[in-house]
Every structure is written in structure tokens, then in C-alpha cells.
Amino acid sequence: MNMQLTKLGLSIIPLLLTACSGLLSSEQPAQQIYLLEPVVLVAKSSPVKELPVLVFTLDAIPGLDTNRILALDADARLNQYGNARWPDFLPEVLTSVIRRSLLSSGQFATVTTVAAATSESWNLTLEVQQFYGVQQVRGTTDRVSAVFSGLLRCGEQDHRISLSASIPVNEERLSVVVRAHQQALDDITRQLWDQIESRCEA
Numbered sequence: 001m002n003m004q005l006t007k008l009g010l011s012i013i014p015l016l017l018t019a020c021s022g023l024l025s026s027e028q029p030a031q032q033i034y035l036l037e038p039v040v041l042v043a044k045s046s047p048v049k050e051l052p053v054l055v056f057t058l059d060a061i062p063g064l065d066t067n068r069i070l071a072l073d074a075d076a077r078l079n080q081y082g083n084a085r086w087p088d089f090l091p092e093v094l095t096s097v098i099r100r101s102l103l104s105s106g107q108f109a110t111v112t113t114v115a116a117a118t119s120e121s122w123n124l125t126l127e128v129q130q131f132y133g134v135q136q137v138r139g140t141t142d143r144v145s146a147v148f149s150g151l152l153r154c155g156e157q158d159h160r161i162s163l164s165a166s167i168p169v170n171e172e173r174l175s176v177v178v179r180a181h182q183q184a185l186d187d188i189t190r191q192l193w194d195q196i197e198s199r200c201e202a
Contacts, residue, residue, distance in 0.1 A: 032084045034069065034178045035095060038100035039063055039186045041193045043107050051109040052154070054102065060128040065089055069178065071133035071141055073091045084174055094128060094185070101189045102196075122200060126150035126161065126192075131184070133169065133177050140168045142191040143173070144180035146188050154200035163188045 064070070069084040086093045095113055102111045108122075130147035148163040165187035167180040 020174075021034070028189045030083070032082070032174065032175075033087055034084060035087060035183055036097050036182055037105060038097050039189050041101055041105040041190070043105050044197055051107065054108045054124060055121050056095070056099055056102070056111050056113055056124045056126075058091055058098065058126045058128065060091045060094075064128055065091060067092065067093075069133075069174075069181070070131075071135045071177075072130075072145075073135045079135070081177065083135070083173055084178075090131060092162060093200075094131070097127075097185065098189055098192070102193070105193065106146075123153040124150065124161075124169050124196075126163075130164075131181070133180075140172055141177055144177065144184050145167045146184035148188055152196060152199065154196075157199075159199045160193070161192065163191045163195075165191075 004056070015017055029194050043048045045076065059065075063078050067085045067087070067089050069081045069086065071081060073079055088096075099111045099113065101106060123169040126148050127150055128146075128148055130145045133141040134143050134145050135141050144167045146163075146165045146167075150161040152159045152161050167183045169185070
């Protein structure tokens with residue numbers, strides 16, 4: 001009797017291990033997380049003694065408020081690049097990267113996303129309208145398109161901000177597509193800095 005129970009127990013163990021392995025394994029590919037980096041900005045003039053505080057906010061249009069890396073096809077469908085993601089939702093990622101880029105200029109006392117605007121602070125509000133791959137043929141990315149718009153207030157003046165970049169993609173590899181996103185963001189950030197420098201005086 002004991003021998004039969006022992007054999008039964010040993011026969012159950014492989015079944016349990018098989019069941020557990022099914023729960024622990026997944027046929028889905030592992031998430032691939034990609035990082036965007038700030039660009040170093042160089043001021044055309046020397047910093048003034050009283051550096052302004054910049055209050056910065058950024059939002060994205062519906063559909064782009066996600067951590068997925070996206071492509072827009074010819075039928076206006078937003079598709080996902082496999083299991084590729086940004087480290088956070090797109091507005092949080094771009095806010096962090098652009099904020100650090102602006103700080104690198106040395107022309108601001110701080111660039112904050114939490115402080116309330118005051119009469120002395122400068123205010124920058126951006127909306128991301130495009131930041132995705134463009135696929136005229138499904139599965140083939142032609143370029144990465146980035147379009148931002150917003151409002152810049154410095155002193156007592158308001159200035160409309162329009163920024164756009166288009167970076168060609170010559171190879172359908174995720175690393176190449178992400179690199180094009182980085183180049184588009186670098187271009188957008190430099191355009192933004194040029195407009196701030198040309199329109200605002202500390």
C-alpha cells in the first residue's frame with residue numbers, strides 16, 4: 001500500500017511541475033523599454049544676474065497619452081511597435097526630457113512643472129500633436145513625425161509656439177525607429193530654444 005502511494009506521489013510531481021511552468025512562462029515577447037535623452041542647449045548670450053523661473057507644462061492629444069511606441073498608418077490607425085514602450089506615459093517622458101534640456105542652457109533659475117505661475121515667472125505650455133512613426137504601407141515606417149504647439153509667456157507678452165520635425169527612417173528596425181524619435185525630439189527642442197531666445201529677454 002505504501003509503495004503504491006509513493007508511486008502515485010512521484011507520478012503527480014511531474015504534472016504539478018508542468019502546470020507551474022505553464023503559469024510562469026509566457027509566449028508574449030518581453031517588454032522592450034527605450035529611453036529618450038535631453039539635448040545640451042547653448043545660449044547665444046551670457047546669463048543675466050536675475051535668472052527667470054520657467055513654469056513648464058506639457059500634454060498630449062488623445063491617443064498619444066500612452067507608454068507604447070506608436071505608428072500611424074495610411075488609414076489613420078495608430079499601431080504599436082510590438083511590445084516596445086517608453087519608460088512612462090509619453091507626456092511624462094517628454095516633460096522630463098525637455099525640462100532637463102532647458103535647464104542645460106544655464107538661462108533659468110529653475111524649470112519647474114509644479115510651481116504656480118507668478119507675474120515674475122515665465123510660462124511655457126506645450127501640446128504634443130504628433131510623435132510617432134508614419135507608415136504609408138503597413139509594417140514599413142517611412143519617417144518619424146513630431147509636431148508640438150503651445151504658448152510661451154514671458155514678461156507680459158504671449159507668444160504662439162509651433163514646432164515640427166520629420167526624420168526619415170531607412171531601415172525597419174525598432175532601434176532605428178527609436179533613434180529617429182530621438183532626432184526628432186532633439187530638433188523640436190532646439191527649435192523651442194531658438195524661439196524662447198528670440199522672443200524673451202530676461
